[in-house]
Amino acid sequence: MFMKLNLASSTTTKRLCILKKTIDDVAAKIDRREKLFHSTVWRTPSCHLSNRMLLKILLGFLCGVGASAAENDTAQQGPPPLLLVSFDGFRADYLQRFPMPNLKLLYSQGVLVEQLTNVFITKTFPNHYSLVTGLYAESHGILASNMYDPVSHKHFHIGNDTDPMWWNEAQPIWVTALDSGYKTAAMMWPGSEVTFRNRTATHFLPYNSRVTFQERLGNVTNWMLGDGKEQGAMFAALYWEEPDRSGHMFGPDNTTAMSKALKEVDDNVGLLISELKRTGLWGRINILVTSDHGMAQCSADRLIRLDDCLHPNNYTLVDLTPVAALIPKNDPEAVFALLKQCNTHMTAYLKKAIPDRLHYRNNERIQQIILIADEGWTIVQRGNKLPRLGDHGYDNSLSSMHPFLAATGPSFRKNYQISSLQSVDIYPLMCHLLSVPPQPNNGTLNQARCLLTAETCWNVPLMISLVVGVLLVLTTITVLFRLLSHRRPSGPRPFQRLQVDDDDDDDPLLE
Numbered sequence: 001m002f003m004k005l006n007l008a009s010s011t012t013t014k015r016l017c018i019l020k021k022t023i024d025d026v027a028a029k030i031d032r033r034e035k036l037f038h039s040t041v042w043r044t045p046s047c048h049l050s051n052r053m054l055l056k057i058l059l060g061f062l063c064g065v066g067a068s069a070a071e072n073d074t075a076q077q078g079p080p081p082l083l084l085v086s087f088d089g090f091r092a093d094y095l096q097r098f099p100m101p102n103l104k105l106l107y108s109q110g111v112l113v114e115q116l117t118n119v120f121i122t123k124t125f126p127n128h129y130s131l132v133t134g135l136y137a138e139s140h141g142i143l144a145s146n147m148y149d150p151v152s153h154k155h156f157h158i159g160n161d162t163d164p165m166w167w168n169e170a171q172p173i174w175v176t177a178l179d180s181g182y183k184t185a186a187m188m189w190p191g192s193e194v195t196f197r198n199r200t201a202t203h204f205l206p207y208n209s210r211v212t213f214q215e216r217l218g219n220v221t222n223w224m225l226g227d228g229k230e231q232g233a234m235f236a237a238l239y240w241e242e243p244d245r246s247g248h249m250f251g252p253d254n255t256t257a258m259s260k261a262l263k264e265v266d267d268n269v270g271l272l273i274s275e276l277k278r279t280g281l282w283g284r285i286n287i288l289v290t291s292d293h294g295m296a297q298c299s300a301d302r303l304i305r306l307d308d309c310l311h312p313n314n315y316t317l318v319d320l321t322p323v324a325a326l327i328p329k330n331d332p333e334a335v336f337a338l339l340k341q342c343n344t345h346m347t348a349y350l351k352k353a354i355p356d357r358l359h360y361r362n363n364e365r366i367q368q369i370i371l372i373a374d375e376g377w378t379i380v381q382r383g384n385k386l387p388r389l390g391d392h393g394y395d396n397s398l399s400s401m402h403p404f405l406a407a408t409g410p411s412f413r414k415n416y417q418i419s420s421l422q423s424v425d426i427y428p429l430m431c432h433l434l435s436v437p438p439q440p441n442n443g444t445l446n447q448a449r450c451l452l453t454a455e456t457c458w459n460v461p462l463m464i465s466l467v468v469g470v471l472l473v474l475t476t477i478t479v480l481f482r483l484l485s486h487r488r489p490s491g492p493r494p495f496q497r498l499q500v501d502d503d504d505d506d507d508p509l510l511e
């Protein structure tokens with residue numbers, strides 16, 4: 001699809017340039033005619049001149065923009081390798097609240113998307129799989145941290161997640177890129193140790209929290225460099241579990257604790273930059289630094305107790321907070337009615353009524369009733385114990401749930417920012433950067449292409465329509481002006497036309 005877009009763009013550029021040349025030629029001919037018949041022209045020549053000039057300027061500009069993009073396309077011999085890094089639970093506004101000098105250095109030499117609208121539910125596994133598939137959770141099938149599959153009757157929990165059955169509804173990019181002849185790598189990214197139709201990334205290591213960031217990074221750079229005999233990985237994904245762990249433990253409002261956690265994250269970004277420079281990869285590869293979700297402050301004063309509303313014998317609990325998934329045991333409508341009025345800070349939905357905007361309905365693993373807590377509220381079954389001071393999973397329209405995206409490398413603009421992007425758009429962007437045909441996905445390249453140096457944000461069909469529109473308006477004005485001028489009562493016309501034709505041998509009156 002993207003090759004077609006590039007081709008279309010290149011063809012449009014050529015057509016614009018041909019059109020401009022044609023107009024230049026025609027304009028030159030008209031100039032010659034006007035010089036010849038200058039004495040007969042009593043209309044306003046400056047009007048035609050300005051129309052033509054405007055059109056030439058517009059077409060010249062479009063031709064120049066397109067030619068520049070085409071030159072950049074052809075100048076590049078094969079795509080640069082791509083490194084995708086996720087710092088789990090990096091809430092977008094941490095960038096404003098904390099210094100982060102290394103991360104700011106990285107995106108000052110590239111681009112920043114201030115907020116990514118991630119997918120519902122705003123949990124780690126659904127969002128990490130969305131980043132590498134471009135799909136909403138209902139489409140890739142990793143719907144929560146705890147799932148029940150009614151077909152296989154299997155249960156999914158973090159820590160018991162490597163059964164390929166759960167992951168095989170969507171093909172991750174580290175498998176897709178293999179089909180383009182690339183080596184790929186995934187370091188502890190959720191789902192990367194699971195086989196997808198008997199395939200994994202060329203290189204991967206299963207999750208192990210005791211492996212330091214530096215050790216993970218060292219492996220990734222070795223995989224990207226290759227060893228002389230084996231080609232380096234063209235795509236690599238690297239996962240790190242902070243600042244999510246500190247966010248849960250202390251809550252995002254604990255400035256002292258989060259400052260320390262984010263200083264460590266920024267130090268790791270510094271390690272990333274220095275290791276890429278040491279190995280010669282810096283400046284040669286494209287780097288995306290992002291996250292899966294944000295974090296909200298929770299409180300023991302904001303608990304929703306399910307036991308206050310109905311007895312637990314009435315349902316089977318699949319997942320609890322901040323999005324609970326329940327299977328009612330008896331009368332689903334009666335259970336739903338009790339849950340619906342359980343707490344003003346919790347919204348209950350029957351599966352069929354889950355709002356379209358959440359893209360969280362069309363999958364068998366979504367249970368018959370889901371409950372969504374308001375921001376900062378925690379669902380428990382009973383008691384007064386708050387499980388975590390910070391949590392995520394809430395509605396993905398909340399800015400506290402949004403992560404960010406920073407990127408740098410030869411394909412990206414320098415010192416450029418946009419305010420928002422959909423996280424499902426990152427997958428088509430990565431496929432474009434790698435020249436890999438994307439799998440069907442929920443994303444689009446329309447907005448993400450603005451981040452790239454070789455692309456223009458201009459909508460070429462719109463610009464062509466604009467030029468044609470301006471041309472039509474100018475032509476209409478000119479025609480109207482001429483018609484009105486012809487109807488204008490006038491005195492005796494000068495007879496220059498007869499003077500020009502004085503030596504016309506065909507004039508019978510002169511015979």
Ligand SMILES: [Zn+2]
Pocket residue numbers: 088089123124125244292293
């Ligand atoms: Zn996470």
